[in-house]
Amino acid sequence: MEQARQPTDAATGILPTLSELIALQALVQGRRGARRGQHGVQGHALSSLRGRGMEYAESREYAQGDDARHIDWRLTARSGRTHTKLFQTERERLSLIVADTAPELYFGTRVRFKSVQAARAGALAAWMAVRDGDRIAALRGSSREAPVAPASGPRGALRVLDALVRWYARPPENDAGLATALDHARRLLRPGSRIVVLADPASVGAIAPQTWPALAMHHELVVLLLTDPIEQQPPKARLPFASATGQRTELGLDAAVTRQRWRQEFTVPVETTLALLRSRGARAMELSSADDSDAWLPLLERPRMVAGK
Numbered sequence: 001m002e003q004a005r006q007p008t009d010a011a012t013g014i015l016p017t018l019s020e021l022i023a024l025q026a027l028v029q030g031r032r033g034a035r036r037g038q039h040g041v042q043g044h045a046l047s048s049l050r051g052r053g054m055e056y057a058e059s060r061e062y063a064q065g066d067d068a069r070h071i072d073w074r075l076t077a078r079s080g081r082t083h084t085k086l087f088q089t090e091r092e093r094l095s096l097i098v099a100d101t102a103p104e105l106y107f108g109t110r111v112r113f114k115s116v117q118a119a120r121a122g123a124l125a126a127w128m129a130v131r132d133g134d135r136i137a138a139l140r141g142s143s144r145e146a147p148v149a150p151a152s153g154p155r156g157a158l159r160v161l162d163a164l165v166r167w168y169a170r171p172p173e174n175d176a177g178l179a180t181a182l183d184h185a186r187r188l189l190r191p192g193s194r195i196v197v198l199a200d201p202a203s204v205g206a207i208a209p210q211t212w213p214a215l216a217m218h219h220e221l222v223v224l225l226l227t228d229p230i231e232q233q234p235p236k237a238r239l240p241f242a243s244a245t246g247q248r249t250e251l252g253l254d255a256a257v258t259r260q261r262w263r264q265e266f267t268v269p270v271e272t273t274l275a276l277l278r279s280r281g282a283r284a285m286e287l288s289s290a291d292d293s294d295a296w297l298p299l300l301e302r303p304r305m306v307a308g309k
Contacts (some may be wrong), residue, residue, distance in 0.1 A: 013112025013289075016119035016168050021161040024120060027294045028127040031301075073080040093192055094150055095129035097122045097138040097160060098185050100178045100199035100234065103171045105226055110290040118198040119168040120293040121224055125196040126157040128300055132147045137188060138163050141181035144174055178203040182211060194220040194300075201225045201270045201286075209276060216281030221271040222299050223277050231266040232288070235258065 059072040059193045062082035072083040099122060105115040112120075122138065129136045136156040139147035150156070166172075178199055185195060193216060197204070204225060215221045236254045243249075252258055270286055277284035283299040 008186050013116050014109065015113075016116045016165050018161060018165050021119060021123035022158075023242075024054060024123045025127045025130075025157075025275070026294065027124060028131055028297075031128075031131070031294055031297065041108070058086050060086060086235060092152060093132070093134045093194060094188070094190060095125065095132075095134040095136050095194045096166075097125050097136070098178075098195060098197045098199075099138060099164065099167055100141045100181065100197070100203045101140050101167050101172050101175050102178070102200045102203045103175075104200045104202060105168075106171055108228050108289045109180050109230045110228070112289050114200070114228055114289045115168040117289045117291070117293060118224075118226050120287040121226075121287060121296060122164045122196070122198055123157075124294055125222075125295060126160045128297065129194070130154060130157050134194065136160050139179055139181055139184050139188070140172065141176040142166055142172065142174055143176055144182065145172075150188075177206075179207055182207065183214075186215075187294060189215075189219055191218045192220075193218075195222070197221070197223045199223065199225065201227065201273055203239075204277070205269055205273050209280065212277055212280035212282050220300075221282040222296075223282050224287045224296055225270055225273060226289070227270060227286050228289045232270070232286075234262055241270060 059075050060083060062071065062076075062084045062289065066084040070085045072085045075083040105118060106113060108116070110113055125140075126136050130153060133152075135150040135152050136149040136159075137148055138160040148159050151159060165291050178197075182197075189195060204223065212221070212223075234253045236259070238250045238252045238254060241249050241251060253262065274286065285296055285299060287293075287296050
């Protein structure tokens with residue numbers, strides 16, 4: 001008779017696994033897809049007006065009604081006749097996953113660690129990108145590790161999933177923080193990209209507020225704040241704690257004054273950060289480690305938000 005197996009770290013939600021992240025593709029199947037034109041995702045019609053997700057295609061002679069801001073001055077100077085630039089919708093949008101790897105994420109009290117939930121949310125973002133025909137890339141705050149290069153299809157998704165498993169197995173060394181990750185992201189992004197930020201609320205709260213409208217103005221920006229149930233709804237009890245040296249203490253969360261201080265430390269910053277992000281044009285929500293990992297996907301199906309609304 002086979003002996004009962006002890007639960008592994010992966011089975012108990014402490015470590016993400018590649019097989020777990022691959023299986024999440026099933027949660028994306030059947031969801032509403034990206035709007036498609038007769039020429040595929042987003043189409044290829046030429047236009048003299050530059051919009052979201054548009055790239056330069058060619059130039060032609062200026063015609064009445066063309067936008068003067070898009071005059072091709074170099075060609076105009078060479079030819080002696082006024083020309084205007086034409087743009088076309090990009091074939092493949094870039095979906096970029098920005099992974100915060102702050103030490104505070106490697107913790108959890110229910111269902112799974114926040115780090116595992118972050119990996120699962122990132123995997124779902126990758127599979128959504130595959131469904132929508134996007135190129136997929138990922139990065140974290142590191143000056144030594146290069147981003148996962150953009151690639152399309154399941155091959156691109158698997159590269160990202162492999163990185164998420166590595167990054168969220170344990171706090172990586174030489175983590176430079178979310179600010180560095182966002183700085184790297186700005187170098188990769190092109191107008192019309194989708195950027196999904198997976199982060200601890202404290203990491204997001206430390207980012208300069210003007211960072212978010214600058215990103216949301218030209219991209220589809222989604223920010224997920226990873227939390228744990230004990231942070232937002234602590235039990236009314238006395239909880240025992242032990243330090244690394246073995247010293248034991250108790251924290252009385254049954255006292256009203258303690259619960260109020262707890263709320264000021266954990267709940268209020270999340271509420272404030274969410275309000276700030278939404279006012280700056282980001283699609284943002286709190287994702288608890290106990291939530292269904294796909295609870296945030298409706299954010300990708302909402303109409304584009306306008307900063308300040």
